[in-house]
Amino acid sequence: MYRIIDGKATAATVREEIAAEVNKIKEQGGKIPHLAAILVGHDGASETYVAGKEKACSAVGFYSTVIRYEDTITEHELLEKVAEINKDPEIDGLIVQLPLPQHINEQKVIEAIRPAKDVDGFHPVNVGRMVIGLPAYISATPAGILELIERYRIPTEGKHCVVIGRSNIVGKPMSILLSRKSYPGNCTVTVCHSRTQHLAEITRSADIIVAALGKAKFLTAGMVKDGAVVIDVGITRVKSDKTKSGWKLLGDVDFEQVAPKCTYITPVPGGVGPMTIVSLLKNTLLAARREIYPS
């Protein structure tokens, strides 16, 4: 019988823990964590994400500030704002909601954020420190997956973990993090991608599969061995006449077929997704406490 890894419930637990921490900080007269988000333009998905982050901050007692710009803002103006926030002792963490308009170099903006405030963990300094094994902000999705593995006490040492996808946001960091000498970690990790041959054979040898390629229902039962742990990172929005909204979300895993073979599996929605915002909150708490960058 498989067990569902309940990301929604776990995220709620983590939020409660963070809220309790904030209460302690308040009692002790400490610095209340403060997250700033820069939102450029009016992209619907970006608006939704930023609103979700604001709401999550408020739910745990963090301060949050959203700085909005029209998509006519110049790169120079945006970089100046980032520089200003870098120096502002009141703001602990800064995220710039992506994507940015075409005329702005996203990488330049990401690299302008002070690593100590880069709670998204996208700055090369944080990526590099994570790889080297130094304290670093780990980006939200990989951090959320590690948290789920840990909370469900899923054994990882010596296990063969197959990561499908080599993105900067999920595949690459997951491969590094799961092969680290720690728990969760100490996995033998294989990274697969569009050029991989004999994929099904490789995934069938996996004790843990992290599916992060972004193709709905890609991972089928024939690709999974009995007793595997399956982490589904994919989110594809497809039309549906069975939901009120007319849309439904599908993961990279054919859940109904695959789940019966698993020991643990994350659903979509309600698996990895809800963990990403709490990972951001945890990073913001670390930032307020100066735990990653003490000085």
Next chain:
Amino acid sequence: MYRIIDGKATAATVREEIAAEVNKIKEQGGKIPHLAAILVGHDGASETYVAGKEKACSAVGFYSTVIRYEDTITEHELLEKVAEINKDPEIDGLIVQLPLPQHINEQKVIEAIRPAKDVDGFHPVNVGRMVIGLPAYISATPAGILELIERYRIPTEGKHCVVIGRSNIVGKPMSILLSRKSYPGNCTVTVCHSRTQHLAEITRSADIIVAALGKAKFLTAGMVKDGAVVIDVGITRVKSDKTKSGWKLLGDVDFEQVAPKCTYITPVPGGVGPMTIVSLLKNTLLAARREIYPS
């Protein structure tokens, strides 16, 4: 019949190419690449490495400077010297020979080097940029291995590459570099280490094996499939009554047993080793040309 990947000959070729570049730069009145090395104390191996780097610079027409300190130097003094070199427009690349004395924080020194001059590629910014896929200095051993793969036109796309070892200097960067969307790259990469189970089974499925664990003659014939490419990164010095020096170098691969099964194999010595210094020279050339960090 297997083919030996001749690192010594390849390194000589690359040095000639670099020397030709330097001649062109001279003709055009450009900036002659200049590498500075800081050497603290009198460790025998460190002295040898630094002397080798100096000699290599001189052989290709680079300028080089070795800055020597007794091992009584304070961390503060060392950091001040690094800061001074960071600002010196004459010096393009700076390496600090490791290990440093116990009372000096190595990581702090590495992070003090301006990423644009960090030709060893150890700074988190260079590690992070490499992982993200941005232009970066790639550290000497991984860069040397890529160069050998490329010069021998060894196919990598879709191949299963097994990296044994998860060190910051070899295993981790090799796993990232060989899974990149490029050539050499596009491999399905598995990272194995001390906690890996069924290692022989995994290595037997490999088209390419990178052995970087540091155990003499660890990889035996039974662990390698017919037609594999084997890259041996290990160097272990053992006593020998058959050499004048009384020592010989052994790789991580049992060469005599394994070679007959391979299509390509690197020997030790004379394989990966000679490529590391030329990788450093290539990075220094990139630094002099401001190719990685234009501003």
